[in-house]
Amino acid sequence: MSKTELVKGSTEVIILSLLSEQVMYGYELAQKIENESEGFLRFREGTLYPALKKLETQGFVESYWRNSTEGPRRKYYKITNTGKKALSGLINEWTAFQRVMNKIVGVSHG
Amino acid sequence: MSKTELVKGSTEVIILSLLSEQVMYGYELAQKIENESEGFLRFREGTLYPALKKLETQGFVESYWRNSTEGPRRKYYKITNTGKKALSGLINEWTAFQRVMNKIVGVSHG
DNA sequence: AGTGTCTATATCGTAACCCGATATAGTGAA
DNA sequence: TTCACTATATCGGGTTACGATATAGACACT
Numbered sequence: 045m046s047k048t049e050l051v052k053g054s055t056e057v058i059i060l061s062l063l064s065e066q067v068m069y070g071y072e073l074a075q076k077i078e079n080e081s082e083g084f085l086r087f088r089e090g091t092l093y094p095a096l097k098k099l100e101t102q103g104f105v106e107s108y109w110r111n112s113t114e115g116p117r118r119k120y121y122k123i124t125n126t127g128k129k130a131l132s133g134l135i136n137e138w139t140a141f142q143r144v145m146n147k148i149v150g151v152s153h154g
Numbered sequence: 155m156s157k158t159e160l161v162k163g164s165t166e167v168i169i170l171s172l173l174s175e176q177v178m179y180g181y182e183l184a185q186k187i188e189n190e191s192e193g194f195l196r197f198r199e200g201t202l203y204p205a206l207k208k209l210e211t212q213g214f215v216e217s218y219w220r221n222s223t224e225g226p227r228r229k230y231y232k233i234t235n236t237g238k239k240a241l242s243g244l245i246n247e248w249t250a251f252q253r254v255m256n257k258i259v260g261v262s263h264g
Numbered sequence: 265a266g267t268g269t270c271t272a273t274a275t276c277g278t279a280a281c282c283c284g285a286t287a288t289a290g291t292g293a294a
Numbered sequence: 295t296t297c298a299c300t301a302t303a304t305c306g307g308g309t310t311a312c313g314a315t316a317t318a319g320a321c322a323c324t
Binding site: 053057061062077080081082084085135140141142144148150 | 163164167168171172187190191192194195245248250251252254255257258259260
C-alpha cells in the first residue's frame with residue numbers, strides 16, 4: 045500500500061462530499077482537494093475527469109457548461125438527491141471501515 | 155467506492171499488523187481478519203496468498219512449513235525487522251489519510 | 265508574432281489490485 | 295466413498311488510479 049493505493053476507492057466519497065457543500069467545476073474541485081488535504085491528496089486529470097464522468101453516469105451528479113472570461117469554458121458539477129443518498133451510505137461505510145482498521149492496527153483514531 | 159474498493163490498499167497494513175502480534179499461517183490469518191473485523195473484512199484466497207507472497211518478496215515477512223495433525227501442512231509467516239519498519243510507516247500514512255478524509259467528509263473519527 | 269504559463273477538459277495505455285473460479289490435497293465423520 | 299472442513303496456490307477478468315498526451319482559451323512578456 046502506497047499513499048495512492050490507499051486512496052483507491054475513496055475518490056467517490058471525496059468528490060461527493062465536496063460537491064455536497066457547493067457546486068464546482070472539475071479544476072476547482074482538484075484544487076480544493078489539494079488545499080483541504082494540505083497537499084496530501086492530489087487528483088490528477090486522469091483520475092478526476094473519468095471519476096466525474098462515472099458519477100454522472102450513475103446519476104450522482106449533474107453537469108452544465110459555462111463560459112469563462114478568464115480562460116477555457118468550465119463544466120460545473122452539482123450533486124443530485126440520489127448522489128446525496130449515496131454519499132450518506134458511503135460515509136457510513138467509511139466510518140465502519142475506519143473503526144475496523146483502527147481496531148486491527150491498534151490506533152484509536154486519526 | 156464499495157466496501158471492497160475501500161479495502162484496496164489496506165491489505166498490507168492489516169496483514170503486517172496482525173503478524174506483528176504473533177506468527178500465523180495464511181488460513182489462520184484470514185479467520186483472524188474476519189473475526190477481528192466482525193465480518194466486515196473478509197480476505198479470500200485470491201487476495202490473501204498473493205499478498206503474502208508479495209510481502210515475502212519485499213522482505214517484510216518470512217515463512218516456513220510445518221505439518222499438522224489436523225489437516226494439510228501449514229505455511230507460517232513471521233514479520234521481519236524490515237517489515238516492522240515498513241508497518242510503522244504504513245500506520246503513519248493511514249493516520250494521515252484518515253485525518254484528511256475526516257476533514258473532507260466532515261466526520262471527526264470512527 | 266511568438267513563446268511560455270496558467271487554466272480547463274478529455275482520453276488512452278499501463279500497472280496494480282481484488283476476487284471468483286479452479287486445482288490440489290490432507291483429515292475425519294457419516 | 296462421499297462430504298465437509300482445512301489449507302495453499304494460480305489464473306483470468308474487472309476495476310481503479312495515473313502518467314502521458316491532446317486540445318484550447320487567456321494573458322504576460324519580448
